[in-house]
Structure formats: C-alpha cells, structure tokens
Amino acid sequence: MLSLRQVDIRYSVLDVRRSLLVLLLCLSSRAAAHAWTAYNDLGWTDGQRKEGITVYTKGEGGKLIDRETGQTLSATLAVAGGSGPNRKFGTNAVAGTDAAYVFNGVVDCVGCLAYSDEEVMLQIEGLDTQGRYEVVLYGDRGNRGYARGKKNARMTKVTLSGADAFANISSAAAKYSGPDDDSVITTNGFNNELGAVAWFTLIEPGTDGKITLTVADGGSKKPPKFYINAIRIRSVPEPAAVLTAGLGLALFALGRRRKPRAFRASQP
Numbered sequence: 001m002l003s004l005r006q007v008d009i010r011y012s013v014l015d016v017r018r019s020l021l022v023l024l025l026c027l028s029s030r031a032a033a034h035a036w037t038a039y040n041d042l043g044w045t046d047g048q049r050k051e052g053i054t055v056y057t058k059g060e061g062g063k064l065i066d067r068e069t070g071q072t073l074s075a076t077l078a079v080a081g082g083s084g085p086n087r088k089f090g091t092n093a094v095a096g097t098d099a100a101y102v103f104n105g106v107v108d109c110v111g112c113l114a115y116s117d118e119e120v121m122l123q124i125e126g127l128d129t130q131g132r133y134e135v136v137l138y139g140d141r142g143n144r145g146y147a148r149g150k151k152n153a154r155m156t157k158v159t160l161s162g163a164d165a166f167a168n169i170s171s172a173a174a175k176y177s178g179p180d181d182d183s184v185i186t187t188n189g190f191n192n193e194l195g196a197v198a199w200f201t202l203i204e205p206g207t208d209g210k211i212t213l214t215v216a217d218g219g220s221k222k223p224p225k226f227y228i229n230a231i232r233i234r235s236v237p238e239p240a241a242v243l244t245a246g247l248g249l250a251l252f253a254l255g256r257r258r259k260p261r262a263f264r265a266s267q268p
Helices: 013-031 098-103 238-244 247-252 260-266
Strands: 037-041 061-065 072-080 083-086 112-114 120-125 133-138 155-161 163-168 183-187 198-205 211-217 230-235
Touching (some): 037 061, 037 072, 098 133, 098 230, 120 133, 133 211, 155 163, 155 198, 183 198
Antiparallel strands (some): 037 230, 061 072, 083 112, 133 198, 133 230, 155 183, 163 198
16 A cells, blocks of 8 residues: 655645655655665564565675565675664664655564764665666664653764765655755654654766765764664666656745755756
8 A cells, every 4th residue: 555655744835845746756756666676674683584685784785685586686785884783772663654664574673783983884886877766764773762852862864975866755754954955864762653764766876876875963962873774775767757857846946945966856
C-alpha cells in the first residue's frame, strides 16, 4: 500500500509550493519501477536478517547487492568514522512512518554506528554518471531521554556532497530548508516514533561516479552525539525524473534562493 509522507502544509504561498513539490517527488519516486535497490545494515549482529542486503560497518566496504535479484552490483559502499558498531542501541521505526516504509521487514535497525570526534563518512562509488539515484538514511539511539524537546535531545545531521544535482525530500519531522538543501537534521536520540529519515532523490553523480554522505552532530545539547543505523541506495529511472520536470520549477522557483546544482534536478 502506498504510504505518503505527512507534509506540514502551512499558510504561506512558499510553504504550499514546497509541500506540493515534496508530495510530487514522493509520488514519482515511490511509484516508479527501480532498476536496482540496495540496503546496508550499519549495526548488524548475529541472528538479525541478512538476506539480500550488505552489512558493512566502520572500516569496511565493498560491492552492493540488489535486494530483488541478489545480483552483485558495480556500485560500492565504504564506511569510515564514528564509533562502534553498538549492537544494542536503536530500534525499528513505528509502522506508518517514513523509516518503517523504507526499512521495516528488510533491515533490523537494532544496532548502529554512534558518535565520536570523527564524523561517519559513507562513500558510494561506481555509479553511472548518466544515471539518477536515491539514498535514504535512518538513525536511532532508542532512548526517550534523548527525544525531541528533551533537555538532552540528540540531533544528527546528514550532508550530501559530490552530486551535480539532487532533490531533498526528507521527512516532515526533519529540519531542512527545502528540496535544494544538501543537509538535513533529525532527532536521532529517540527517533522510532517519528521515524524521520534523511531522503535525497534524483541524485546525479559527478563525472567520477561518486557521492558522499557525511553523518555528524546536528545541534545536540552536548555534542558530538549522532547515530546512523541503516541506508538504502537505489537507482531512479528516467520516468520519475520526467514527471517532476517543469512542475518543480513552477511550484518552487518564484522568490526562492537556491543552489544551481540542486535546482537542476527539477529543470526540464
């Protein structure tokens, strides 16, 4: 069943445009057939599900696997930084949330990479320079004492780099300025009820076929405090991009400061 993300529609014209664009991107991304979809569990431990996914963690990396076919892909993931993995931190997201839609039933999100003085770097290579891609990241410590609004709330910031174009369609419960923002902040101290994810789609890699996701503190009360449990990476077929072409321009362009490389994802 199609699960639409909850979009916070406010009363300004700008926010209505943003909400419509996010909804459009979600529909096009979720409705299209994807050439391949890969999952990686960053905090996997014995006894957890492993079929059709990879389990690279700190200091590891290698080729990704297509979840549907089991085929080894040319795309690779390398993981560096952070601490752990901690096999006991984290929970699976509550049903109906974005994180549950993406990861539940595929990745057991108990277990994560946690904070250190060194940021987590997730480097994805071997991408087709003419292709388009999508990445979704979920992080959760699983402690209510670190939830949003709490004195010791813990925030995680994910930043995408190395892409010529992209669209940010992260969860409504996340903090970001709009589709052209290359960073997103989520409350990952306790995130399973919100199920907020960092979600970038229509990613066009640079000429080197490589993109990087940096996971760092996002404004925790006592930094650094950040967590990352799982990532999904998949190819986005041309029809999904065509559906958003032009419409994104009409909905979001007026009066909006933007980065040229980010906005290209919505241009005809």
